[in-house]
Amino acid sequence: MDPAEHATPSPALIDLARAYGVSPDHFGFHGESRTASTDTLTAVLAALGVDASTPERIDVALASVVDAPWRRMLPATLVLREGQAQKFPVHVTDGMPVEVWIELEGHGGRIDLEQIDLYTEPRTVDGRTIGRAMFEVPRTLPLGWHEVRAATPDGQSRATLAVTPVRLELPADLAGRQSWGLMAQLYSVRSRQSWGVGDFADLADLGWIGGKALGADFLLINPVAAAEPTTPMTPSPYLPVSRRFINPLYLRVEDIRETAYLSAADRSIVEWSAEGVRELSTDPGPIDRDASWDAKKAALQVVFEAPRSAARQTAFGDFRASQGRGLEDFATWCAFTEHFGGAAWPPALRDPAGDEVAALRVELAQQIDFHCWLQWVADVQLEQAQRSALEGGMAIGIMHDLAVGVHPEGSDAWALGSVLAHGIGVGAPPDMYNQQGQNWSQPPWHPEELARTGYAAYRDLLRTVLRHAGALRIDHVIGLFRLWWIPEGNGADEGVYVRYDHEALIGILCLEAHRAGAVVIGEDLGVFEPWVRDYLTDRGILGTSILWFEQESDGRPLAPEHYRALSLTTVTTHDLPPSAGYLAGEQVELRDRLGLLTEPVQLVRQQARRERDQMILALATRGLIDDDPSERELVEALHRYIKATPAVLLGVSLADAVGERRAQNQPGTDQQYPNWKVPLGDSSGNVVLIEDLLDNARLLSLAAVMNEDDLPA
The missing domain is CATH 2.60.40.10 (Immunoglobulins)
Known part of the structure; x- marks a missing residue:
C-alpha cells in the first residue's frame, strides 16, 4: 500500500471513528484543518477495544456498534438535570x-x-x-x-x-461582590519548622494569614495528590500516582496527636529525622523532595506504631470504612511498590482482584495498614487547614486543584485499569505557547467503561477531593468534553480528539460540588470549541482568564470590561514566569535556551516586546502607571487592571506578590529545567519563608491594591 494512501483514512474508518466519539479531523490553533492518519485512528480505536486493523474488521465493527445498545437491557448510566x-x-x-x-x-x-x-x-x-x-x-x-x-x-x-443540579450557584456571601485570593505552590512555601518542603501546617498558617492579615477569600494550591511511596518521587504535582488520595509528603509529623506521647527514644528518632532536612527549608536551591520524604517516612513509621486511644482508633477505622475498596487498593499498591523496590511486579499481580494479590495483601497487611493510616492523618490535617483558613476570615478557604490524569504506572492505573484506556497518553496539540504540542503521558478515562460502571471511580474521586475544599479548580476542564489522545510512539502533534459525555461528567461534577458546598473553576484555556465556555457558564462553572492570554482580534490586550464575569481571572499562571520575569521576556529566553522554539528567536522576542509594549500602553491609557514605572509598580498596575474586570474571583500569585522571577514549570521539558522544584523567593532568589510574609513590603503593598475600593476611571 502506498504510504501516502495509508496516511489518509478510508470513509469507513472515519465513520467508525465518529461512532466511537473519535474526531478524525480538527482545527489547529491557527485555524487550519487537520485530519488524523489511518495509523492514529486505528491505534486510538484499538485502545477503545475496537479492531480496525483491516477493511473487513472495520465493517464488522461498524455493524457491531449499531447493535450494541440492543444488547443491553438498560442504558449503562442515566445522567439528567433536576x-x-x-x-x-x-x-x-x-x-x-x-x-x-x-x-x-x-x-x-x-x-x-x-x-x-x-x-x-x-x-x-x-x-x-x-x-x-x-x-x-x-x-x-x-x-x-x-x-x-x-x-x-x-x-x-x-x-x-x-x-x-441545573446550575451551581455561588455561595451567598460571594454574591454581588468581587473576591480575591492567593495562588501558591504549596511545596515551595516553607517555614522554619518545615522538613524541607511546604506542608499542611504551612498551608494552615498561610490560609490564616491570607484571610486575617491580607484580606484574601481563598488560597489556590497545586494538586496535593499522591506520588510514589518510594524515592525518587515524581516532582510534578500534575502527574500523581492517584488523583483521589493524598501525598503524605505534605504531613507535619509533629502535628499528629500520637507524636506528643512518644517515648523518649522514639521522639529522638523523630527529631533526628527532622534535623537532617529542616535546614533545607532555607536552601535557595531546587527542592529535594526525596530527602524530605525519606526522613519524614522514617519518622511517620515510628508514630504509626505508637499506641492510639480508643477514640482515635475508632476514628481511623471509620475513615477506612468510609473510603472503602478504593483506599485498600491504593494502600495495597503502595505496599507492593515498596516490597518490590524498582523491580518489575510479577504478571499475576497486575490483576487487583487476583488470588496472588489477595495472598500478598495478607503478607503485607501491616504496611497496608500504614498507608491507610497515612491517608487518615493527611485527611485530618487537610481538614484543620481548611478550618484555619475559614477562621482567618476567608469566605472560600482552600481551593484545591485536580490534575488532568495520573501516572501511567501508578496506583490508579493499576486499581482502575478497567476504566482507563491503555497505550495512550493525553496532552494538547500545538499552540502558540507550546509549538510542538504536549504529551502528559497519562492514561485517559475509557468513555464507555466509565459509563458502564456508573461513573463510580469519577464520583469517588470528586467526593474525596472535595471533602475539605471550599473550591475546586479543574485543570484542563476541556478534557471533560474531549481529550487529545496520543498513541504510544507518536509525537504530541500526531494525536486525535476523543469526545466524552460532557453532560454526564459535568453534571456529576455539579452534583458532588453542590453537596460539598464548593465553587468550581474550570481551566478552559488552549484549543477548544467556542460553545464550551457558554455551556460551562450555563452550569455555573467559572472559567479561567489569564491577563496575557486575553486579547482583542488585533492582538491588543482585551479591555477589562470585556472579560467574563463568571471567571477566576489572574495576571499569570504556573506555566509562565511570574509577572516580573514575564515583563522582562524571560519566557522567550528560557524556551530558546531549552530548544523549544519552532520560530526564529528574534521573531519571538519581537512578538514578546510588542505584547509588553501594548500592555504598558493599555495600563498608561487607563491611568494605572506613570511615565517611568518601576517593576513593582508595573506588577501592581497589572493587578489593578484585572480588578477593573467584572470577574467574580481574582487570583494573585504569591510568587508575584514577593517579587519572584523564576517559573515553576516550563511545559515541554523534563530534566532540562527544575520544574516544580523552585522554592518561593524574592527578586534576588533569596528564600521567602512563611515567617517573612508579613514583613514583605511588596506582598503587603499588593494586598492593599487588591483591597482597594476605587480605581482610576
Whole structure:
C-alpha cells in the first residue's frame, strides 16, 4: 500500500471513528484543518477495544456498534438535570413483559414506571429478536444517585441514575461582590519548622494569614495528590500516582496527636529525622523532595506504631470504612511498590482482584495498614487547614486543584485499569505557547467503561477531593468534553480528539460540588470549541482568564470590561514566569535556551516586546502607571487592571506578590529545567519563608491594591 494512501483514512474508518466519539479531523490553533492518519485512528480505536486493523474488521465493527445498545437491557448510566424528564429504552426478548422502577438514594423509596406508547420495530441481534420498550424518568426526582431497575421472567438489570443540579450557584456571601485570593505552590512555601518542603501546617498558617492579615477569600494550591511511596518521587504535582488520595509528603509529623506521647527514644528518632532536612527549608536551591520524604517516612513509621486511644482508633477505622475498596487498593499498591523496590511486579499481580494479590495483601497487611493510616492523618490535617483558613476570615478557604490524569504506572492505573484506556497518553496539540504540542503521558478515562460502571471511580474521586475544599479548580476542564489522545510512539502533534459525555461528567461534577458546598473553576484555556465556555457558564462553572492570554482580534490586550464575569481571572499562571520575569521576556529566553522554539528567536522576542509594549500602553491609557514605572509598580498596575474586570474571583500569585522571577514549570521539558522544584523567593532568589510574609513590603503593598475600593476611571 502506498504510504501516502495509508496516511489518509478510508470513509469507513472515519465513520467508525465518529461512532466511537473519535474526531478524525480538527482545527489547529491557527485555524487550519487537520485530519488524523489511518495509523492514529486505528491505534486510538484499538485502545477503545475496537479492531480496525483491516477493511473487513472495520465493517464488522461498524455493524457491531449499531447493535450494541440492543444488547443491553438498560442504558449503562442515566445522567439528567433536576426537573428534567428523560425517556430511555429497555431491551428485552420481543414480546416478553418487563417491570421497570426506580430505587431512590438512601432508602428514599421506590417509584414504579409505566411504559410509554412509543413503538419501535424489533431488531434481530445475535440470532435473538429483541424488542424496545420506552419508559420515562419523571421530572420530580430529587438530586442524588438513584438506580433504575428492570425485571423480566428471564432476569434483572440495573443502571445508575444521577439527578444533577441545573446550575451551581455561588455561595451567598460571594454574591454581588468581587473576591480575591492567593495562588501558591504549596511545596515551595516553607517555614522554619518545615522538613524541607511546604506542608499542611504551612498551608494552615498561610490560609490564616491570607484571610486575617491580607484580606484574601481563598488560597489556590497545586494538586496535593499522591506520588510514589518510594524515592525518587515524581516532582510534578500534575502527574500523581492517584488523583483521589493524598501525598503524605505534605504531613507535619509533629502535628499528629500520637507524636506528643512518644517515648523518649522514639521522639529522638523523630527529631533526628527532622534535623537532617529542616535546614533545607532555607536552601535557595531546587527542592529535594526525596530527602524530605525519606526522613519524614522514617519518622511517620515510628508514630504509626505508637499506641492510639480508643477514640482515635475508632476514628481511623471509620475513615477506612468510609473510603472503602478504593483506599485498600491504593494502600495495597503502595505496599507492593515498596516490597518490590524498582523491580518489575510479577504478571499475576497486575490483576487487583487476583488470588496472588489477595495472598500478598495478607503478607503485607501491616504496611497496608500504614498507608491507610497515612491517608487518615493527611485527611485530618487537610481538614484543620481548611478550618484555619475559614477562621482567618476567608469566605472560600482552600481551593484545591485536580490534575488532568495520573501516572501511567501508578496506583490508579493499576486499581482502575478497567476504566482507563491503555497505550495512550493525553496532552494538547500545538499552540502558540507550546509549538510542538504536549504529551502528559497519562492514561485517559475509557468513555464507555466509565459509563458502564456508573461513573463510580469519577464520583469517588470528586467526593474525596472535595471533602475539605471550599473550591475546586479543574485543570484542563476541556478534557471533560474531549481529550487529545496520543498513541504510544507518536509525537504530541500526531494525536486525535476523543469526545466524552460532557453532560454526564459535568453534571456529576455539579452534583458532588453542590453537596460539598464548593465553587468550581474550570481551566478552559488552549484549543477548544467556542460553545464550551457558554455551556460551562450555563452550569455555573467559572472559567479561567489569564491577563496575557486575553486579547482583542488585533492582538491588543482585551479591555477589562470585556472579560467574563463568571471567571477566576489572574495576571499569570504556573506555566509562565511570574509577572516580573514575564515583563522582562524571560519566557522567550528560557524556551530558546531549552530548544523549544519552532520560530526564529528574534521573531519571538519581537512578538514578546510588542505584547509588553501594548500592555504598558493599555495600563498608561487607563491611568494605572506613570511615565517611568518601576517593576513593582508595573506588577501592581497589572493587578489593578484585572480588578477593573467584572470577574467574580481574582487570583494573585504569591510568587508575584514577593517579587519572584523564576517559573515553576516550563511545559515541554523534563530534566532540562527544575520544574516544580523552585522554592518561593524574592527578586534576588533569596528564600521567602512563611515567617517573612508579613514583613514583605511588596506582598503587603499588593494586598492593599487588591483591597482597594476605587480605581482610576
